[in-house]
Amino acid sequence: MKQDPDAAFDAIVALNRENGAMPGEYLYLPESPTPERAVWLAGKLNDLTPNECSNLIQSQGLGMLGSSPEAALAFTRALTDPANRRQMADYAARSMPSIGVEAALPQLEFLGDPPARLAYLENFTSSFQRAIDSPGITPAGDQLLRTALQQWQATPQQIETIMTRVHAPPP
Numbered sequence: 001m002k003q004d005p006d007a008a009f010d011a012i013v014a015l016n017r018e019n020g021a022m023p024g025e026y027l028y029l030p031e032s033p034t035p036e037r038a039v040w041l042a043g044k045l046n047d048l049t050p051n052e053c054s055n056l057i058q059s060q061g062l063g064m065l066g067s068s069p070e071a072a073l074a075f076t077r078a079l080t081d082p083a084n085r086r087q088m089a090d091y092a093a094r095s096m097p098s099i100g101v102e103a104a105l106p107q108l109e110f111l112g113d114p115p116a117r118l119a120y121l122e123n124f125t126s127s128f129q130r131a132i133d134s135p136g137i138t139p140a141g142d143q144l145l146r147t148a149l150q151q152w153q154a155t156p157q158q159i160e161t162i163m164t165r166v167h168a169p170p171p
Contacts, residue, residue, distance in 0.1 A: 009044050013052070033064055035074035042078035053084055061088050065095055069103035076110055085110040093121065096166060101141035105148055114152035121149075121162045137166055 015021075033041075041060060045053045057079075064072035065088075076088040092099070092107035111117045137145070145166065149159045 005040065006044075010047075013048065033068055033071045035068075035071045038064060038068075038071040038075035039078040042075050042080075045084065046080065050083075053081070054087060057084055057087050058091070062091055062095065065092055065099045065103055065107070069099070069106070072103070073106050076107055082110075093124065096141075096145075097136045101137060101145045105144065108148075118149070118152055118154050118158055118162075121165070122158050124165060142167075 041056075045056060048056065061072065061075060064075055072088070072092075076085050079085045079088070089107045089110040092104040093111070096104040108117050108121075111120045142163070146159060146163065149162060154162070
């Protein structure tokens with residue numbers, strides 16, 4: 001992959017298509033990918049089907065959110081399809097208790113303008129995901145999220161609804 005990443009990526013995708021595997025299944029970025037590498041990967045999504053894009057975002061994007069929020073944000077910004085950007089923002093929101101508010105918050109801009117972000121977080125129907133070993137939202141993260149919600153013009157009721165959902169125990 002280091003000598004010719006484009007050829008390696010294309011070969012992995014072709015092999016996965018032959019055996020019915022999804023693109024992310026045998027494609028691994030380093031544990032802490034760089035923003036440059038993440039931008040490269042986002043560019044590769046242009047050659048994939050929508051289903052393959054979704055799978056690659058799920059397999060690689062989630063890993064980046066947890067290991068390198070800076071790379072994850074570069075990845076999301078480099079995605080050309082708004083649906084793909086929203087998918088990353090959705091993963092970030094659902095993973096907030098595990099990855100931290102600091103990593104998730106910049107991703108939420110891809111959910112739309114502040115009223116759209118508030119509506120999404122307030123009406124989110126699935127439980128927020130939290131890793132078994134994760135302590136959840138830290139006090140600093142709690143305050144950071146509350147501040148963002150206030151900046152987005154959330155009402156006190158909206159803030160409490162969203163905070164209750166974010167602090168809910170894992171499903």
